[in-house]
Amino acid sequence: MGLYGKNRPISDSNSPHRNKSVSNARKTPNSTGKKPSSKSESDVLNVSSQKPLPSLSNKHRNKANCPCNQSLGSWKIDCSKCHQFWHVDCVGLKGINDKTINSLTEYLCPFCFVSPVPTIETTVDVCHICRNTLSLQQTNLAYESSTAANNLESLSQFCASLGSLDMDSLTKNMDTLSQFDSRLKHILLKENSLIGLDTEIKTLSNLLSEHKQHNESHLVTAASNNQSLSTCITELQHNIQLLQQPLPQSPLGSSDELLKVISDKLEKLCRDETDITTSLEHLKESLAVRSTEHEHQQLARPYETIPTQSVPEPAFPLHPSRIPPKVECSNPVPKVPHRQLPVIDSKQDFLNQAEADELKTFFDGCIFNSENGHSVTSFGSPYQYTGSKSSPPAPSFPDCLKPLLERINTAQSDIYRSMYPDQPYLTVPEINSCLVNKYEGSESYLPKHSDCEVSIHPESSIFTISLGQSCDIKFTERESGSVSSQSCPDRSLYVMSRRSQEVFDHEIEQGSMSDGTRYSLTSRCVSWTHKNSTCMIGDSNTRFLRFGSHKRGTFGEQMPGQKFWAPKIRDIDPVSCMGYSNVVLLCGINDIKESHVQCEKDVADCYAELKLKIKQIKLLSPSTKAVFVCQLLPTKDLTLNRKVNDFNRLLHFDLFPTCKDVEFVEGFNQFVCNRVLAAELSMHLDRLGRFDMLHLNRAGGRVLAGLIKKSIFLRFHGGVDKRRHTGRVNGRLYSNVVATRLHPSGLVDGCQV
Numbered sequence: 065m066g067l068y069g070k071n072r073p074i075s076d077s078n079s080p081h082r083n084k085s086v087s088n089a090r091k092t093p094n095s096t097g098k099k100p101s102s103k104s105e106s107d108v109l110n111v112s113s114q115k116p117l118p119s120l121s122n123k124h125r126n127k128a129n130c131p132c133n134q135s136l137g138s139w140k141i142d143c144s145k146c147h148q149f150w151h152v153d154c155v156g157l158k159g160i161n162d163k164t165i166n167s168l169t170e171y172l173c174p175f176c177f178v179s180p181v182p183t184i185e186t187t188v189d190v191c192h193i194c195r196n197t198l199s200l201q202q203t204n205l206a207y208e209s210s211t212a213a214n215n216l217e218s219l220s221q222f223c224a225s226l227g228s229l230d231m232d233s234l235t236k237n238m239d240t241l242s243q244f245d246s247r248l249k250h251i252l253l254k255e256n257s258l259i260g261l262d263t264e265i266k267t268l269s270n271l272l273s274e275h276k277q278h279n280e281s282h283l284v285t286a287a288s289n290n291q292s293l294s295t296c297i298t299e300l301q302h303n304i305q306l307l308q309q310p311l312p313q314s315p316l317g318s319s320d321e322l323l324k325v326i327s328d329k330l331e332k333l334c335r336d337e338t339d340i341t342t343s344l345e346h347l348k349e350s351l352a353v354r355s356t357e358h359e360h361q362q363l364a365r366p367y368e369t370i371p372t373q374s375v376p377e378p379a380f381p382l383h384p385s386r387i388p389p390k391v392e393c394s395n396p397v398p399k400v401p402h403r404q405l406p407v408i409d410s411k412q413d414f415l416n417q418a419e420a421d422e423l424k425t426f427f428d429g430c431i432f433n434s435e436n437g438h439s440v441t442s443f444g445s446p447y448q449y450t451g452s453k454s455s456p457p458a459p460s461f462p463d464c465l466k467p468l469l470e471r472i473n474t475a476q477s478d479i480y481r482s483m484y485p486d487q488p489y490l491t492v493p494e495i496n497s498c499l500v501n502k503y504e505g506s507e508s509y510l511p512k513h514s515d516c517e518v519s520i521h522p523e524s525s526i527f528t529i530s531l532g533q534s535c536d537i538k539f540t541e542r543e544s545g546s547v548s549s550q551s552c553p554d555r556s557l558y559v560m561s562r563r564s565q566e567v568f569d570h571e572i573e574q575g576s577m578s579d580g581t582r583y584s585l586t587s588r589c590v591s592w593t594h595k596n597s598t599c600m601i602g603d604s605n606t607r608f609l610r611f612g613s614h615k616r617g618t619f620g621e622q623m624p625g626q627k628f629w630a631p632k633i634r635d636i637d638p639v640s641c642m643g644y645s646n647v648v649l650l651c652g653i654n655d656i657k658e659s660h661v662q663c664e665k666d667v668a669d670c671y672a673e674l675k676l677k678i679k680q681i682k683l684l685s686p687s688t689k690a691v692f693v694c695q696l697l698p699t700k701d702l703t704l705n706r707k708v709n710d711f712n713r714l715l716h717f718d719l720f721p722t723c724k725d726v727e728f729v730e731g732f733n734q735f736v737c738n739r740v741l742a743a744e745l746s747m748h749l750d751r752l753g754r755f756d757m758l759h760l761n762r763a764g765g766r767v768l769a770g771l772i773k774k775s776i777f778l779r780f781h782g783g784v785d786k787r788r789h790t791g792r793v794n795g796r797l798y799s800n801v802v803a804t805r806l807h808p809s810g811l812v813d814g815c816q817v
């Protein structure tokens with residue numbers, strides 16, 4: 065076989081048999097002279113005998129011409145068996161280069177290729193293309209008939225049962241059912257919109273009665289509106305009750321009667337709804353006039369005291385559409401002292417001479433990768449830092465470094481325990497990585513930088529041991545530009561905190577070293593899970609939240625962190641957040657609980673204090689990616705709940721839309737609005753089993769922990785910020801604390817924990 069390619073071009077125009085059409089060579093099977101089979105050909109093949117079968121006898125073909133009989137001008141390939149030439153395009157080899165085709169040792173053309181599926185038996189001279197196709201058809205047919213046979217029995221059973229059906233009554237029943245179904249849908253739709261309307265009316269009439277006390281001028285219209293509205297509401301409620309009553313039991317077949325009862329009630333409801341909507345419009349108009357006038361008065365108006373045990377009605381007449389005014393923080397944000405030292409500890413002669421000599425000899429034999437002004441190698445967990453040109457491999461700690469690592473970990477533990485003496489259950493961040501820098505001669509240097517990498521544990525100290533030639537390391541406070549330095553003689557140690565990296569840069573200037581070699585060994589606690597590091601600051605409701613690596617009861621290894629106690633907003637210490645990727649704040653209830661917080665403006669002041677803290681955190685800790693704020697949880701005290709509502713509304717309408725990288729802790733709304741859930745999650749107050757609706761119990765703590773964890777991980781998994789300056793914040797609808805009313809048992813119901 066071969067190919068007519070560039071070297072052997074044969075175009076159809078060059079072909080000696082160009083004018084001989086292949087189809088001319090075709091013969092009907094009978095004309096081939098072969099003996100016809102006993103069955104007729106169309107019987108065997110199950111094909112129409114009208115057209116001649118595409119049989120191709122070898123003898124009649126013009127083998128130099130492609131059977132397509134067209135001059136396509138493409139290369140040709142010949143069949144190994146029948147030696148018929150074909151255009152490469154005609155046999156589906158278009159695009160394959162001539163080299164590949166020439167390298168084929170065998171090629172069977174469509175006439176000679178026999179499909180691997182069994183071909184049909186025939187004595188007729190049928191070309192293989194047709195045989196293959198027909199054979200496939202036959203196989204399919206066989207399969208389909210066997211499937212049909214299998215299904216035949218169940219089909220015949222079904223047909224038999226169809227015969228015994230009373231089609232008339234079936235059609236009737238179906239009609240009735242579909243009518244019933246569409247009317248039911250209608251009722252459900254109406255009921256939902258009516259419930260919504262009912263709530264809106266209640267809110268508006270509460271607002272109205274509130275306004276009545278302060279403004280008499282519009283009282284007449286409003287009062288008459290209110291009166292007609294009240295009548296309508298009573299009607300509406302009556303009708304809804306009627307609808308909710310069990311419908312009369314009807315004997316089979318009287319579904320039409322049932323439907324009539326329902327649709328009568330429905331019609332009545334619709335009429336009432338129209339009346340109410342009209343009255344509502346009037347009411348809204350008269351309220352709109354006055355709400356502007358009273359905005360400022362309202363902010364300064366003291367909250368009325370609502371007795372906890374005797375008020376059956378909702379305590380929150382506030383409507384979410386009343387967006388609170390923007391709360392301005394004094395600008396610029398007052399500075400918080402960062403309280404960080406560039407070096408928290410240092411020791412001369414940290415290593416003895418023998419230890420130092422052993423290490424120097426070891427490092428002299430190591431391969432270092434070139435960086436700006438110096439070179440590096442590393443051991444333990446890999447430490448990757450911004451601006452690095454090389455990613456040196458990090459083999460495990462060599463034996464000569466192990467005793468040193470142990471000493472450093474003891475020092476780390478001492479520093480950590482002294483910082484958090486009251487949290488002995490916390491796991492000390494383990495120093496697991498050592499980066500060795502090699503400086504050779506006076507030309508070498510270390511560029512200005514800070515070790516504020518996300519992979520370093522925020523509570524890890526950073527230990528640097530110097531070996532060989534001494535030098536000075538220079539620290540610059542970023543904000544003020546003030547400079548200090550630390551001398552690093554042979555065998556000495558200096559320690560920096562991770563927090564200080566948020567405010568200081570360090571460097572070794574060119575010329576600070578004389579000739580000779582200096583090695584520095586910098587050890588840290590490093591892991592990629594530290595990108596989730598979280599600083600939690602909160603009141604007593606955070607008491608059951610624990611960081612640590614235990615599977616149950618802690619946030620686990622994937623979310624390392626530290627908890628800080630802040631009963632009031634003023635106790636939030638922005639310094640504790642430094643270096644953490646996430647900050648979670650759950651604080652404020654004890655502030656608004658204070659007796660001097662008497663009106664909406666006082667609540668706004670508490671909120672402004674929180675907003676200021678958040679701004680300070682962001683200034684002090686550039687590494688912090690997001691501050692997550694928890695809404696305040698409602699309490700058993702109805703008056704306090706009004707303040708809770710006002711505070712939360714400011715979070716929604718002021719904090720989240722105006723402060724970048726401030727996030728919700730997701731899921732709080734369900735958390736506080738589900739009465740059963742809320743009761744289960746709050747502490748028991750007394751022996752009677754009444755709930756302390758201010759504090760979460762252990763289960764409540766677990767739910768809260770779950771919500772916090774979910775919010776943090778959601779953010780990392782591409783949560784999309786869809787903030788809008790409307791009733792929706794971050795794509796979520798703002799919702800008030802659930803309306804509080806007395807439970808029949810006498811316990812306050814509805815708002816919780």
Ligand SMILES: O=C(O)CCC(=O)C(=O)O
Pocket residue numbers: 499501510515528537552570584586
């Ligand atoms: O060589 C030193 O003393 C400092 C090393 C250092 O700052 C670093 O590796 O990040």
Ligand SMILES: [Fe+2]
Pocket residue numbers: 513514515570
């Ligand atoms: Fe550094």
